[in-house]
Amino acid sequence: MAAIETMLETFKGIASNPHAQLQKHLEAGKRVIGVGPYYAPEELVYAAGAVPFGVWGCMGAPNEARKYFPPFYCSICQMTLEMGLTGKLEGLSGYMTTALCDTQRAASQNWRAGVGNAIPLIYVSQPQNRKADFGRAYAVDSYAQVAHEVEECAHGIIDDENLGAAIRLYNEWRAAMREFVELAGAHPAEVGVRARLAVIQAGYYMDKAEHLAMVRELNEALAQLPESANGFKRVVLSGIFEDIPAIVEMLDEMGYAVVADDLAKESRAFAMAVPEDEPPMEALAEAWCALDGDSLLYDPEKLHPKKVADLARASQAQGVILLLAKFCDPEEFDAPFVKAACQEAGIPFLQIEVDQSTETYEQARTQLEAFGDLL
Amino acid sequence: MDLFLGIDVGSTASKCVIVNAQGQVVARGLHATGAGTAGPRLCVEEALRGIGLASVEEVASSCSTGYGRHLEAWTDKQVSELSCHAKGAAKLFEGVRTVIDIGGQDAKVLSLSEDGKLVDFVMNDKCAAGTGRFLDVMAGVFGCGVSDLSELDRESTEVAPISSTCTVFAESEVISKLAAGTPIPNIVAGVHESVVERTYGLAKRAGIKPVVAMTGGVALNDALRERLENRIGHPIATTDDAQFVGAYGAALFALG
Numbered sequence: 075m076a077a078i079e080t081m082l083e084t085f086k087g088i089a090s091n092p093h094a095q096l097q098k099h100l101e102a103g104k105r106v107i108g109v110g111p112y113y114a115p116e117e118l119v120y121a122a123g124a125v126p127f128g129v130w131g132c133m134g135a136p137n138e139a140r141k142y143f144p145p146f147y148c149s150i151c152q153m154t155l156e157m158g159l160t161g162k163l164e165g166l167s168g169y170m171t172t173a174l175c176d177t178q179r180a181a182s183q184n185w186r187a188g189v190g191n192a193i194p195l196i197y198v199s200q201p202q203n204r205k206a207d208f209g210r211a212y213a214v215d216s217y218a219q220v221a222h223e224v225e226e227c228a229h230g231i232i233d234d235e236n237l238g239a240a241i242r243l244y245n246e247w248r249a250a251m252r253e254f255v256e257l258a259g260a261h262p263a264e265v266g267v268r269a270r271l272a273v274i275q276a277g278y279y280m281d282k283a284e285h286l287a288m289v290r291e292l293n294e295a296l297a298q299l300p301e302s303a304n305g306f307k308r309v310v311l312s313g314i315f316e317d318i319p320a321i322v323e324m325l326d327e328m329g330y331a332v333v334a335d336d337l338a339k340e341s342r343a344f345a346m347a348v349p350e351d352e353p354p355m356e357a358l359a360e361a362w363c364a365l366d367g368d369s370l371l372y373d374p375e376k377l378h379p380k381k382v383a384d385l386a387r388a389s390q391a392q393g394v395i396l397l398l399a400k401f402c403d404p405e406e407f408d409a410p411f412v413k414a415a416c417q418e419a420g421i422p423f424l425q426i427e428v429d430q431s432t433e434t435y436e437q438a439r440t441q442l443e444a445f446g447d448l449l
Numbered sequence: 450m451d452l453f454l455g456i457d458v459g460s461t462a463s464k465c466v467i468v469n470a471q472g473q474v475v476a477r478g479l480h481a482t483g484a485g486t487a488g489p490r491l492c493v494e495e496a497l498r499g500i501g502l503a504s505v506e507e508v509a510s511s512c513s514t515g516y517g518r519h520l521e522a523w524t525d526k527q528v529s530e531l532s533c534h535a536k537g538a539a540k541l542f543e544g545v546r547t548v549i550d551i552g553g554q555d556a557k558v559l560s561l562s563e564d565g566k567l568v569d570f571v572m573n574d575k576c577a578a579g580t581g582r583f584l585d586v587m588a589g590v591f592g593c594g595v596s597d598l599s600e601l602d603r604e605s606t607e608v609a610p611i612s613s614t615c616t617v618f619a620e621s622e623v624i625s626k627l628a629a630g631t632p633i634p635n636i637v638a639g640v641h642e643s644v645v646e647r648t649y650g651l652a653k654r655a656g657i658k659p660v661v662a663m664t665g666g667v668a669l670n671d672a673l674r675e676r677l678e679n680r681i682g683h684p685i686a687t688t689d690d691a692q693f694v695g696a697y698g699a700a701l702f703a704l705g
Contacts, residue, residue: 417569422568422569423569425571436516437555437572439529440516440529440530440531440572441529441531441570441572443528443529443531443532444529444531444532444567444570447528447529447531447532447567448532448566448567448568448569
C-alpha cells in the first residue's frame with residue numbers, strides 16, 4: 075500500500091506541473107510537439123523521435139484569446155490558444171490538432187493567425203465517413219501529409235520501422251491504461267478520483283515508454299489487493315474531460331468512485347487498437363476508421379448513447395454523470411440521447427456543465443450531493 | 450418535547466423551521482438575507498423565540514440546507530436543498546410527483562417516485578434568467594416590489610413579449626419597452642411569460658407527472674403560477690409557506 079501511495083504521489087507531481095516535464099524533455103535535447111484533441115495520430119510524432127506533449131487548454135481566463143473567439147466558444151479551444159499566445163507553450167516545435175467539430179476547425183485557423191510560425195500548426199484532417207473505402211483512402215493520404223509536417227517540425231525521418239515500433243508501444247500503453255481504468259474502478263479506496271486522474275494526466279506529459287513502465291508497476295500492485303469499491307457511490311463519467319479541480323475534489327469528498335468512463339480524454343482515447351500486421355501508415359488510418367460509438371464521430375446509428383448505458387451496466391455503476399463541456403455542440407446534441415438511454419436502462423443520470431474558465435462550482439456541489447442521495 | 454430544527458440558507462433569504470416529533474411545524478423564522486450574512490442567525494433566533502427556546506442546544510437535532518448550508522457547521526447534518534425540497538413537498542402535498550422550485554438564484558424541477566422519494570432532477574444552467582433574482586431585477590426596473598408583480602400582471606391587456614433569455618439583456622429590453630410607452634402591466638405579463646417558458650423547458654427535461662407542486666418564494670406570485678399551470682396543462686399545488694418547504698424538509702431530515 076505504501077508503495078502505491080508513493081507511485082501515486084509521483085504521478086500527481088508530474089500531472090500538477092506539466093511545464094517542468096516540458097523543460098525536462100527540452101533539457102534532454104528532445105524536440106517536443108504539442109498534441110491536442112481528439113484521437114490524433116501521435117505515433118507519428120513518437121516515430122519521428124520527438125516527444126508528444128498533451129495540450130488540452132488549462133484552467134484560467136482566455137484574456138488574449140478573446141480577440142479571436144466569440145464569447146460562447148469551447149473552453150478547451152479558447153484556453154489552448156491562450157496558452158499559445160501567452161508563452162506557456164514556449165519550446166514546442168509544433169502543435170498537432172484534429173478538427174472533429176466545427177469549433178475545433180475554426181480554432182486551428184485562429185492558431186495560425188495568432189501564434190503563427192512561433193509554433194507551427196500540424197493540422198490533421200480526419201474523415202468522418204470512416205466506413206467507406208474513400209474515407210479510408212482519405213485517412214491514409216491525410217496521415218501521409220501529416221507525417222511530412224511532423225518530420226519538418228521534429229527534424230526526424232519517419233519510416234516503417236520506427237512507426238511500427240511507435241505503434242506497438244502505443245498499443246501496449248493504451249492496453250495498460252484500459253487495465254488501469256478497470257483496476258482504479260475496483261480500488262477506489264487506494265486510487266481516489268483525483269489520483270486516478272493524475273495517473274491519466276501524467277501520460278499526456280511524459281514519454282509514453284516511461285509512463286507505460288510506471289503504469290504497469292502500479293497495475294501490478296493494485297491487482298494484488300482485494301477490491302475496495304464497497305461503500306463508494308459507483309459512477310461512470312461521460313463527456314470530454316474531467317480536469318476541473320473543484321469537481322474532482324467534490325467527487326472524492328462525497329465518496330464517489332469512477333468505476334469506468336466514457337471521456338474523450340480518457341477511455342475513448344485508450345480504446346484505439348492499431349493493427350500491427352499491416353503497413354504502419356495504413357494501419358494508423360485503419361485504426362481511426364474503426365472507431366465508433368462516440369459523440370465526436372459521425373454516428374448515424376446513434377451507438378454512443380447505448381454504449382454509455384451498456385458501460386454503466388457492465389461496470390456495475392449506480393449512475394452516470396455527464397460532465398457536459400460548455401458550448402460543445404457534439405456533446406450537447408448527444409446529451410438528451412444519452413440521458414434517455416440511461417433512463418431506459420434504469421440508470422440514474424446527472425448532467426453537470428463544466429468549462430475551464432469557471433472556478434466556482436457550488437451548483438454542481440448541490441447536484442452531486444443530491445445525486446449521491448438518490449443513488 | 451423533542452424538537453428538530455431545519456435551516457435553509459438560500460442566496461437571498463434564510464428560513465428556519467422547527468418541528469416536533471410528529472413532524473408538525475411549531476415555529477418558523479425568516480430573514481431576507483442569505484448566505485454569508487447575519488440572516489441565518491437571525492432567522493434561527495426568531496424561530497427559537499417562537500417556541501420559547503434560548504439556544505439551538507435545546508433542540509434534539511438540526512439540519513442545514515440551501516446554498517450556504519456548509520457555512521452552518523453547528524448543525525448536525527447538511528443535506529442538499531434538492532433532497533430537502535423533495536422531502537418537504539412529499540410531506541405537504543399528497544401524491545406529489547413533480548416539484549418546481551424557483552429560488553433566488555436557481556430554478557429546479559424534481560421528480561419524485563410514488564412513495565415520495567427523489568428520483569431525478571434538473572437545474573437551470575448558464576445564467577440567472579427565470580429565477581427569483583430575475584424577477585427582483587425586473588421589479589427594480591418597474592420601481593415596485595417583487596410582491597406587486599402578480600397584481601400588475603392581472604391588470605395586463607396583452608403580453609408584451611420579452612425575447613431575451615439573459616437577465617441583463619432582458620432588463621435592457623424592458624427599459625426599451627418602457628421608453629416606447631408599453632404599459633407596465635403588459636411588460637410584467639411578458640416578464641412572467643419569459644419565466645414560465647424557461648421553467649416549462651426545464652420541467653419538460655425532467656418530465657412532468659401530476660401531482661405538480663411549486664415551492665420557493667416565486668410560488669407566492671399567483672399570476673405567474675397560473676400562467677405556468679396553463680403552460681404545463683396541470684394544476685399546481687402550493688402553500689402560503691412555499692418559502693419554508695426546504696427548511697421544513699431539512700427539519701424532517703433532522704427528525705430522521
